[in-house]
Amino acid sequence: MLEIRDLHASVAGQPILKGLNLTVKPGEVHAIMGPNGSGKSTLANVLAGRDNYEITGGEALFDGKSLADLEPEERAQLGLFLAFQYPVEIPGVSNMEFLKAALEATRAAQGKEEWDSVTLLRKAREACKQVDLDPQFLKRGVNEGFSGGEKKRNEIMQMLLMEPKLALLDETDSGLDIDALQTVAKGVNSLRGPERGIVLVTHYQRLLDYIVPDFVHVLSGGKIIKSGGKELALELEQHGYGWLTGGQNGDNGKEDQTA
Amino acid sequence: MSSQAELDNSELDRVIRSEYEAGFTTLVESDTLPPGLNEDVIRVISAKKEEPEWMLEWRLEAYRHWQTMQEPNWAHVQYPPVDLNAISYYSAPKSMEDRPKSLDEVDPELLETYKKLGIPLHEQEMLAGVAVDAVFDSVSVATTFKSKLAEAGVIFCSISEAVREHPELVRKYLGSVVPKGDNFFAGLNSAVFTDGSFVYIPKGVRCPMELSTYFRINEANTGQFERTLIVADEGSYVSYLEGCTAPQRDENQLHAAVVELVALPGAEIKYSTVQNWYPGDEDGKGGIYNFVTKRGVAHDHAKISWTQVETGSAITWKYPSVVLRGDHSVGEFYSVALTRHAQQADTGTKMIHLGKNTKSTIVSKGISAGKSSNAYRGLVRMGPRAENARNFTQCDSLLLGDRCGAHTFPYIESKHPSATIEHEATTSKVSDDQLFLCRQRGIDPEKAISMIVNGFCKEVFKELPMEFAVEAGKLLEVSLEGAVG
Ligand SMILES: Nc1ncnc2c1ncn2[C@@H]1O[C@H](COP(=O)(O)OP(=O)(O)OP(=O)(O)O)[C@@H](O)[C@H]1O
Ligand SMILES: [Mg+2]
Numbered sequence: 001m002l003e004i005r006d007l008h009a010s011v012a013g014q015p016i017l018k019g020l021n022l023t024v025k026p027g028e029v030h031a032i033m034g035p036n037g038s039g040k041s042t043l044a045n046v047l048a049g050r051d052n053y054e055i056t057g058g059e060a061l062f063d064g065k066s067l068a069d070l071e072p073e074e075r076a077q078l079g080l081f082l083a084f085q086y087p088v089e090i091p092g093v094s095n096m097e098f099l100k101a102a103l104e105a106t107r108a109a110q111g112k113e114e115w116d117s118v119t120l121l122r123k124a125r126e127a128c129k130q131v132d133l134d135p136q137f138l139k140r141g142v143n144e145g146f147s148g149g150e151k152k153r154n155e156i157m158q159m160l161l162m163e164p165k166l167a168l169l170d171e172t173d174s175g176l177d178i179d180a181l182q183t184v185a186k187g188v189n190s191l192r193g194p195e196r197g198i199v200l201v202t203h204y205q206r207l208l209d210y211i212v213p214d215f216v217h218v219l220s221g222g223k224i225i226k227s228g229g230k231e232l233a234l235e236l237e238q239h240g241y242g243w244l245t246g247g248q249n250g251d252n253g254k255e256d257q258t259a
Numbered sequence: 260m261s262s263q264a265e266l267d268n269s270e271l272d273r274v275i276r277s278e279y280e281a282g283f284t285t286l287v288e289s290d291t292l293p294p295g296l297n298e299d300v301i302r303v304i305s306a307k308k309e310e311p312e313w314m315l316e317w318r319l320e321a322y323r324h325w326q327t328m329q330e331p332n333w334a335h336v337q338y339p340p341v342d343l344n345a346i347s348y349y350s351a352p353k354s355m356e357d358r359p360k361s362l363d364e365v366d367p368e369l370l371e372t373y374k375k376l377g378i379p380l381h382e383q384e385m386l387a388g389v390a391v392d393a394v395f396d397s398v399s400v401a402t403t404f405k406s407k408l409a410e411a412g413v414i415f416c417s418i419s420e421a422v423r424e425h426p427e428l429v430r431k432y433l434g435s436v437v438p439k440g441d442n443f444f445a446g447l448n449s450a451v452f453t454d455g456s457f458v459y460i461p462k463g464v465r466c467p468m469e470l471s472t473y474f475r476i477n478e479a480n481t482g483q484f485e486r487t488l489i490v491a492d493e494g495s496y497v498s499y500l501e502g503c504t505a506p507q508r509d510e511n512q513l514h515a516a517v518v519e520l521v522a523l524p525g526a527e528i529k530y531s532t533v534q535n536w537y538p539g540d541e542d543g544k545g546g547i548y549n550f551v552t553k554r555g556v557a558h559d560h561a562k563i564s565w566t567q568v569e570t571g572s573a574i575t576w577k578y579p580s581v582v583l584r585g586d587h588s589v590g591e592f593y594s595v596a597l598t599r600h601a602q603q604a605d606t607g608t609k610m611i612h613l614g615k616n617t618k619s620t621i622v623s624k625g626i627s628a629g630k631s632s633n634a635y636r637g638l639v640r641m642g643p644r645a646e647n648a649r650n651f652t653q654c655d656s657l658l659l660g661d662r663c664g665a666h667t668f669p670y671i672e673s674k675h676p677s678a679t680i681e682h683e684a685t686t687s688k689v690s691d692d693q694l695f696l697c698r699q700r701g702i703d704p705e706k707a708i709s710m711i712v713n714g715f716c717k718e719v720f721k722e723l724p725m726e727f728a729v730e731a732g733k734l735l736e737v738s739l740e741g742a743v744g
Contacts, residue, residue: 048699051691076701084699088692092714101710102700109701141714142696158700 001026001063001197002047002166008057009046016042018222019058024166024197031200031208031233034219035241040201041085043219044168048082049075062166076102077109079165083155083172085201090142095154098142099124099161106162127160130190132183148175156187166197173207185210205237220245292349298322301450304349308419308453311426321439321449328443335634335666336574336603338548341513346483348451404468411467413497414459418486421457428459432490436519436556436582444515444576445552448484452517455486460495460526469724471500485516491526491561498529500727513548514572520555520563524585527562528555531723533731535738536571546573546602553577554609559585565608566593566722568731570738573602578636580609583617583648590619593719595731597712597738598631598663607636607668612648612678621652624716627663628739634666641678648675654684657715659708659739709736 002024009017016039024030034040046053047060049072060067062080070078090098100120107114115123125135131153143151152172159167169188173181188211192198200211208216208230216232217224218241226232226244292300301322305315330340362370408415414425421429439449460466491497501518514536522528536547549572555563565579581590592608610619619639627633639650656665667684689711697707713720713732720728 048695050695072695072698073701073703076699082699084696088690088696090693090696090711090714092717093710097710098697098700101697101702101706105703105706106701162700 003061004058006058007046007055007060009042009053009055011042012052015056016222017046020219020223022217022224024199026197027194028215029192029198029200029211029213031202031213031216032219033202033216033233033236035245038220039222040219041170044082044170044201047168048072048080073105077106079110081159081162081164081167083159083167083169085170087143087151087155089144091144093142094139095142096121096124096138099158102158103161123161127157130160131157131187132180133157149177149180152176153180153184156184160187160191163191165195166199167191168199168201170201171203172200173202173204181207182210205233208233218244292347294347295344296346296348296451300348304451304453307349308422310422313430314422317434317439318450321446324440325443325446325450328440328446330443335605335632336576338574341548346513349453407467411464412461413464413466414457415470416457418452418455418457418488425457425459428490429457429488432519432521433488436521436554437517437552442552444550445517448486448515448517448552452484452486455516457487458489458497458499460491460497462492463494465495466497469498469500483514487516487518489519489528489530490521491523491528493523494525496527498724499531500724501530501532502534513550515550516552518551518553522555522557522561522563524559524561529564530566531727532567533727533734534567534569534571535734547571548574549577551577553579554582555580556582556584557588557590559614560587561585562589562591564591564722566719567595568719568723568734569594569596569604569606570734575604575606577606578608580611581619582611582613583619584613586614587616588614589617592621592623593722594623595626595716595719596624596633597626597628597735598633599628599738600631601629602631604632605634605636609638609640610650611640611642612645612650613642615644615646615648617645617648619650621650621654622718623654624719625656625665626659626712626715627656627665628659630662632664632666634668636668638670638672639680641673641675641680643674645675646677648678650680652682654682655715656686657712658686658688705740709739712739
């Protein structure tokens with residue numbers, strides 16, 4: 001469902017991704033790990049179509065369609081979801097209002113039946129419960145004054161409702177306490193299914209104890225430099241990235257010079 | 260126009276006057292007066308309205324004083340001078356024959372906007388001035404409405420009717436809040452006003468329904484010099500709605516209304532406005548100039564609350580104010596002003612604290628798009644007797660794009676050491692991050708912007724009566740279409 005071939009991309013004119021390859025098939029869970037600044041969030045943002053994130057070479061296909069040709073909302077309507085590393089606040093716009101607009105737009109585009117407001121409210125409450133968020137949060141402004149962990153849970157709550165085909169989770173585990181980590185993992189697992197793909201960006205092996213990935217990749221210097229099974233994450237936990245990056249710690253600029 | 264005062268003996272004045280040689284009687288019989296303003300014109304207006312002598316005298320006094328006044332130029336707006344001698348100061352409502360016969364004859368662009376706002380067909384006809392017989396639902400609604408009000412002892416009628424039927428009330432309160440010579444536009448209005456509303460709520464009565472100009476039938480044309488007077492007697496309550504969300508077109512470019520509110524001890528007046536006058540095209544051509552004087556006086560323990568949503572007009576010059584005369588009186592001002600294209604708004608409020616323990620709250624939200632200019636101008640004055648007076652002002656501006664401007668002009672005058680004044684101001688842009696979050700969830704950018712802007716205005720919208728709030732939200736959405744590029 002996701003085919004990335006020799007992807008080059010730059011952020012605000014600066015090259016960050018430098019020939020990245022990744023294939024995600026329906027039903028698979030991929031974990032992407034890698035040092036700070038290696039380009040993990042960049043990859044997620046490029047796929048989701050953020051402004052200033054420009055594909056300069058190669059291609060990224062989602063269900064056979066070139067993502068470069070699609071507006072961000074069109075990608076979302078096709079079923080691509082990004083849980084943000086740093087969810088932004090939208091003061092005064094209630095979570096519920098926001099969900100309603102999002103679900104109206106995506107469900108219609110996907111030919112799913114429209115939910116009336118009663119159904120929507122019921123589903124939203126259920127989703128809240130799944131990630132252990134008080135339904136009162138539905139009335140509050142989107143992420144407005146939420147704690148770090150609450151913001152992350154709010155992202156997963158939205159994901160559960162939107163039932164995306166491909167979910168990109170950017171460090172959803174950071175900032176979560178241990179109990180929340182389990183709750184969120186349970187939420188994500190409930191979405192696992194034969195027709196769905198999940199890409200997890202994480203720094204910690206611990207999340208992968210709960211959401212067991214089919215593949216683990218190491219991203220460094222804008223490329224995937226190693227791929228393996230779930231054991232790879234354990235190795236990384238023990239040895240760090242040094243043995244893979246040749247002593248460099250993945251800093252993008254330096255990596256470029258050594259390459 | 261600053262030359263207005265000098266005109267008396269000028270050549271131009273003679274030319275204008277010559278048009279009236281046909282004589283007074285013919286003028287009274289005609290439907291529309293020739294352009295120009297002089298004492299005869301005022302006499303004609305008064306005669307046509309069958310006004311008592313005192314009313315005519317009042318108008319003439321206003322006119323004589325107005326002639327000595329100058330048009331203000333301190334506001335942050337620019338416009339070519341309005342030729343006050345090119346205006347006809349009286350014209351009877353258009354007859355049925357002159358109006359469009361059906362909606363097919365109405366500007367399709369206007370109809371498109373009505374559709375987007377979800378305005379029912381029969382209301383569209385009324386708004387567009389279509390000649391339909393008075394078979395609207397609103398007639399029967401209005402009839403039930405009137406009898407209900409009568410039961411409660413509430414008077415709700417046109418100001419002309421009030422001058423004839425309730426002279427004692429009108430004489431007592433007209434001009435008591437906004438004096439005839441208050442400012443240039445109010446002075447002009449006092450001389451030539453032709454219509455508007457009058458409301459009186461008797462002692463201790465809670466008005467059984469929201470009063471809306473919309474229901475005041477038999478006045479199709481509100482006209483350009485509207486005059487509204489609302490008197491809430493001791494311990495009474497009234498909520499009054501002015502305007503509607505549908506864009507109103509008007510051949511008259513200049514609008515200079517006066518609204519006076521009197522809240523007697525313990526009374527509460529809530530005055531909500533949604534104003535959507537035609538703003539003109541992208542260059543502001545053809546738009547309405549809206550110069551309004553709105554003020555209320557709150558006596559002991561009384562409360563006056565202004566809520567306004569302004570999206571229309573080429574130029575808005577408007578400062579709904581409260582004079583907190585009585586002890587423990589409360590004044591509130593909640594405002595959303597949206598400007599786009601070439602619109603210019605200079606709006607805000609004045610809170611004049613005279614009594615002890617008086618309290619005022621100001622929440623102003625300005626949204627600018629296109630190459631528009633949006634200014635907030637607020638005065639908070641604590642008088643020498645205003646012990647423990649308190650004011651809180653919050654003034655937020657939101658910019659869409661980088662060709663527009665927002666300006667804040669707070670004026671604070673405190674003559675009492677125990678008074679507290681808090682002022683908060685912010686300017687923000689719709690951030691790319693917010694927009695991207697919405698789009699990533701499948702929401703198109705226009706909808707996203709309108710949602711974010713609505714969120715920004717929430718504190719004000721929640722002060723509006725429910726239905727009005729929903730309409731106002733929709734109005735913003737329609738007004739913002741095309742604001743993102
Ligand atoms: N707007 C920008 N302008 C210039 N450089 C940028 C911009 N945004 C990101 N970068 C750079 O791109 C590189 C990759 O950043 P990215 O956020 O993708 O890293 P990451 O792998 O997600 O890191 P982390 O683990 O810290 O979240 C970094 O060196 C970062 O500084
Ligand atoms: Mg990151």
